[in-house]
Amino acid sequence: MSDQEYIPKSKFGKWFNDRLPLLSLASHLTDYPTPKNLNYWWTFGGILTFCLITQIVTGLTLAMHYIAHADMAFESVEHIMRDVNYGWLIRYIHANGASMFFLAVYIHIFRSLFYGSYKSPREIIWIIGIIIYLLMMAAAFMGYVLPWGQMSFWGATVITNLFSAIPLVGEGIVTWLWGGYSVDNPTLTRFFTLHYLIPFLILGLVVLHIWALHVPGNNNPVGIDIKKPSKDTVPFHPYIVIKDGFALLMFMIVFAFFVFYAPNILGHADNYIEANPLVTPAHIVPEWYLLPFYAILRSVPDKLLGVIAMLSAILILAALPWLDTSKIRSAVFRPLYKQFYWILVADVLILGYVGAMPAEGLYLLIARVATAYYFLHFLVILPVLGLKEKTLPVPLSITDPVLGGSPNIAMAKNKESLSQ
Amino acid sequence: MSEKKTNRRDFLFTATYAVGAVGVGATVWPMIDQMNPDASVKALASTEVDVSSLTPGKTITVLWRGKPVFIRRRTEEEIAEAKSVKMEELKDPEKDEDRAKNPEWLVMLGVCTHLGCVPLNDKGDYNGWFCPCHGSHYDISGRIRKGPAPTNMTVPKYEFVNANTIKIG
Numbered sequence: 001m002s003d004q005e006y007i008p009k010s011k012f013g014k015w016f017n018d019r020l021p022l023l024s025l026a027s028h029l030t031d032y033p034t035p036k037n038l039n040y041w042w043t044f045g046g047i048l049t050f051c052l053i054t055q056i057v058t059g060l061t062l063a064m065h066y067i068a069h070a071d072m073a074f075e076s077v078e079h080i081m082r083d084v085n086y087g088w089l090i091r092y093i094h095a096n097g098a099s100m101f102f103l104a105v106y107i108h109i110f111r112s113l114f115y116g117s118y119k120s121p122r123e124i125i126w127i128i129g130i131i132i133y134l135l136m137m138a139a140a141f142m143g144y145v146l147p148w149g150q151m152s153f154w155g156a157t158v159i160t161n162l163f164s165a166i167p168l169v170g171e172g173i174v175t176w177l178w179g180g181y182s183v184d185n186p187t188l189t190r191f192f193t194l195h196y197l198i199p200f201l202i203l204g205l206v207v208l209h210i211w212a213l214h215v216p217g218n219n220n221p222v223g224i225d226i227k228k229p230s231k232d233t234v235p236f237h238p239y240i241v242i243k244d245g246f247a248l249l250m251f252m253i254v255f256a257f258f259v260f261y262a263p264n265i266l267g268h269a270d271n272y273i274e275a276n277p278l279v280t281p282a283h284i285v286p287e288w289y290l291l292p293f294y295a296i297l298r299s300v301p302d303k304l305l306g307v308i309a310m311l312s313a314i315l316i317l318a319a320l321p322w323l324d325t326s327k328i329r330s331a332v333f334r335p336l337y338k339q340f341y342w343i344l345v346a347d348v349l350i351l352g353y354v355g356a357m358p359a360e361g362l363y364l365l366i367a368r369v370a371t372a373y374y375f376l377h378f379l380v381i382l383p384v385l386g387l388k389e390k391t392l393p394v395p396l397s398i399t400d401p402v403l404g405g406s407p408n409i410a411m412a413k414n415k416e417s418l419s420q
Numbered sequence: 421m422s423e424k425k426t427n428r429r430d431f432l433f434t435a436t437y438a439v440g441a442v443g444v445g446a447t448v449w450p451m452i453d454q455m456n457p458d459a460s461v462k463a464l465a466s467t468e469v470d471v472s473s474l475t476p477g478k479t480i481t482v483l484w485r486g487k488p489v490f491i492r493r494r495t496e497e498e499i500a501e502a503k504s505v506k507m508e509e510l511k512d513p514e515k516d517e518d519r520a521k522n523p524e525w526l527v528m529l530g531v532c533t534h535l536g537c538v539p540l541n542d543k544g545d546y547n548g549w550f551c552p553c554h555g556s557h558y559d560i561s562g563r564i565r566k567g568p569a570p571t572n573m574t575v576p577k578y579e580f581v582n583a584n585t586i587k588i589g
Binding site: 020045070131158159160161162164175176177178179180182183184186277278279280281282283284298300301302304306332358359360 | 455457458461479483485486487488507523524534535536537538540551552553554555567568569570
């Protein structure tokens with residue numbers, strides 16, 4: 001990976017590095033050649049790492065006070081909020097941190113979609129990312145169950161019941177997941193265990209995600225292959241470190257706003273009522289970051305097909321590098337794809353909105369159209385577009401269009417006038 | 421195809437894989453089965469309910485194995501309505517007589533067969549139950565009429581111990 005062999009200056013450093021090349025790794029990470037045209041959409045990898053560490057640290061401290069028992073969980077969360085020193089702060093950071101984590105991951109994913117970062121040779125990075133995303137959803141769902149409020153209990157009931165849609169063995173699987181005949185104490189204790197485990201699995205996958213990234217190097221807004229290192233790259237430190245750091249500060253302002261000024265705005269009031277297996281809240285909705293998939297689930301009038309549609313909506317992303325047949329990565333040079341991209345963004349936002357609304361009347365109709373379009377985008381539009389679309393000429397390097405020395409000068413000027 | 425003689429080493433490989441697979445299976449199974457309902461959960465298998473205070477047209481909800489059970493004392497009109505439904509109209513055809521042995525008493529799991537929410541009493545388009553989660557409508561016999569739920573609400577095993585007591589489970 002490292003282009004030059006790194007030799008530590010000190011004698012001890014050399015002795016240590018010969019036995020465990022940690023210094024070589026550090027050198028690789030600081031010198032890592034990065035495309036010099038990365039924009040702020042590329043800072044979310046760093047932000048996501050920050051989110052993961054935040055969730056692990058606050059989660060560890062919460063676990064010192066939380067009691068995973070159906071009779072005591074709800075009370076222990078209130079105990080954290082009222083009695084534990086700074087318990088309110090730690091819990092609000094953890095709860096809102098989940099939302100911030102998803103906010104960042106959605107921006108990160110949609111950045112990949114726009115600039116074609118999932119395409120060859122970065123398919124494995126992308127697929128690892130999808131697995132991380134799935135694990136994040138599992139962790140978030142189980143974490144939401146732990147306070148044992150009404151939404152916790154009924155959210156757990158509804159989501160685990162998704163498995164009952166599987167023919168023949170479904171009911172048995174659900175009973176096995178519950179450890180009983182309904183969501184109860186055995187369910188809570190196992191969810192707590194898994195909620196504790198998953199972040200560390202994610203951490204391991206993040207290491208693989210970055211490792212896989214460092215093989216071909218970063219994609220960039222122009223989406224072309226670049227030589228590393230060259231005049232098209234800058235070393236990761238200090239250039240990208242400073243830029244990522246600045247973006248992280250901006251992100252933390254948003255984070256802090258939610259924690260200190262609107263800590264409950266993303267939650268549901270029903271979850272401050274203790275779990276009651278006899279009463280379902282009038283309107284069950286998942287957390288905002290799962291709403292688009294919830295809308296897809298509800299838009300299909302058949303139980304099994306609804307579950308299949310919801311799972312496919314997520315898993316279809318893993319096949320994206322092969323569904324998108326276009327060789328051009330960046331949407332900057334794909335005028336038609338760019339438009340379909342924004343339609344997809346709108347489609348997902350609409351799905352999120354109708355997912356929060358009751359599944360009836362006009363909302364249901366909109367959900368059905370939006371669901372159909374979602375699959376149409378990935379299964380029909382993308383494969384066809386790659387073959388039919390007339391793409392714009394791509395510059396030979398990142399530097400060329402800027403200096404005006406490239407054969408694509410006309411394109412560069414055209415782009416400038418477009419952006420004005 | 422060239423004929424290959426089975427020798428002593430092939431036999432040892434196969435035998436080792438076979439024993440290894442059995443060993444792995446025997447080790448993994450307890451790890452999986454520990455998640456199934458334990459003895460203390462299974463022990464709470466039946467519940468007795470006093471229904472003497474229930475007037476016609478009212479429903480009570482009791483907890484059985486952690487799940488709500490609806491016990492409804494139906495009125496004459498409700499029984500007539502439940503019996504008048506044609507089988508062709510039903511998504512999961514089942515006669516009311518098969519669901520309520522004593523037509524006055526309807527006993528069923530108060531669990532929506534879609535994703536497990538508790539439907540609301542006296543709501544919905546069929547004068548029965550309505551599930552607020554994903555909009556399934558049930559009739560006065562607890563049969564699915566509209567919405568995503570695939571089957572009727574389940575009738576558990578129950579019996580009248582005496583005129584006023586129902587034993588569920």
